[in-house]
Amino acid sequence: MSTALKVDFVSDVSCPWCVIGLYALEAALSHLNDHVSATLQFQPFELNPGLGPQGQDIIEHLQGKYGSTVEQIKRNGEAIRARGAELGFPFDMDKRTRTYNTFDAHRLLHWSTDSGKQLALKRALFRCYFTDGGNPSSHETLLRLVDEVELDTTRAGEILASNAYAAEVRSREQFYRRAGITAVPSIIIDDHHLIQGGQPVEVFERALLQIASEKDGTHAANPITA
Numbered sequence: 387m388s389t390a391l392k393v394d395f396v397s398d399v400s401c402p403w404c405v406i407g408l409y410a411l412e413a414a415l416s417h418l419n420d421h422v423s424a425t426l427q428f429q430p431f432e433l434n435p436g437l438g439p440q441g442q443d444i445i446e447h448l449q450g451k452y453g454s455t456v457e458q459i460k461r462n463g464e465a466i467r468a469r470g471a472e473l474g475f476p477f478d479m480d481k482r483t484r485t486y487n488t489f490d491a492h493r494l495l496h497w498s499t500d501s502g503k504q505l506a507l508k509r510a511l512f513r514c515y516f517t518d519g520g521n522p523s524s525h526e527t528l529l530r531l532v533d534e535v536e537l538d539t540t541r542a543g544e545i546l547a548s549n550a551y552a553a554e555v556r557s558r559e560q561f562y563r564r565a566g567i568t569a570v571p572s573i574i575i576d577d578h579h580l581i582q583g584g585q586p587v588e589v590f591e592r593a594l595l596q597i598a599s600e601k602d603g604t605h606a607a608n609p610i611t612a
Contacts, residue, residue, distance in 0.1 A: 388423045389598035396429040396562050396572040399488040399511045399522050402466045402477065406584030407571035408508070409473035414590035422598045427499060428508050429562060430492035430555045431570045434485060439523060441486035469584065475512070481519025491522045493551040494532065494542060496558070506535040576601075 395411070397404035415424050434447070448454045454462070463479040470477040491511055498504040510531040514520035520527050525546045532542040545551060562572070573581040579597050581590065 388419065388421055389601050391422060391424045391594070391598065391601075392576050393424045393426045394429050394574040394577075395426060396431050396567055396574065397570045398431050398433045399491045399508075400485050400515060401433055401570050402470075402516060403584035404571040405475055405477075405512045405516060406466070406469050406473065407573065408512075409470070409475050410585060410587045411573060411590050413473060413587045414594055417587070417591055418594055422594050424594075426505060428495050428504055430496065430559050431562060431567065431572075432488055432492070432559065433570070434487070435489065437485065437487040437523075439487065441484040441521070441523065444483055444485050447485050470516075473587075476517050478517050478519065482516060483519065484521070486515075486521055486523040488522055489552075489555065490525070490528060490546055492555045493545060494528060496551045496555050497542070497545055498537060501537060503535050503537050507531065507537065510535055 393411075395404075395408065397407070415422060434442075445456060445459060448459050449456075463477075467477040467479060495504060495507060495511075498507050511522055514527060514531055515522050522528065525543075528546060529539050529542055533539045569582060571582070571584065575581070575594075575597050579593070581593050585593075
């Protein structure tokens with residue numbers, strides 16, 4: 387019988403390592419499906435909350451934020467593309483020319499939490515930005531993705547035209563920052579165990595097996611709970 391785990395995946399739509407982390411985590415769970423089952427929920431984290439509606443050129447952004455050279459950016463992009471290919475996710479770095487504000491995307495993800503479609507929407511958002519070079523801050527784009535995953539576009543439009551779920555998303559973001567989350571992806575299991583970064587599949591497998599085996603034992607001293 388498999389051990390049930392609660393998984394909070396703290397991430398941003400515009401984070402390539404969050405894509406890698408998610409696909410590696412899913413691969414690990416599929417390999418361990420006789421031992422571990424997971425309830426996966428996405429939690430919001432904005433890497434660039436101050437970006438305006440037009441976003442920013444990606445090279446300019448990475449140079450300003452990290453001091454990266456164009457050559458370093460190209461090498462990092464190739465490493466990300468290769469990791470994605472191993473996991474079955476196609477990164478097209480030539481199409482990803484800008485970075486955008488992701489707050490509205492997080493509002494829709496929060497709304498979709500209990501729909502059974504949150505994972506599908508998250509994947510669609512990743513594909514839109516990293517494979518197709520789309521703009522995840524565009525309401526038109528967001529409504530198209532909502533329709534693709536068979537969520538209610540009328541309700542989604544109402545949300546985007548209002549401040550619905552804004553307070554909830556900001557509250558969750560503040561909670562995780564207060565808990566010490568400063569980088570993503572951050573994967574929190576059963577409110578106690580933290581795995582960070584786009585880890586290889588085998589790292590997730592070992593961690594999940596260890597956590598599952600300790601499920602009824604002693605937990606970490608400082609749980610991360612809402």
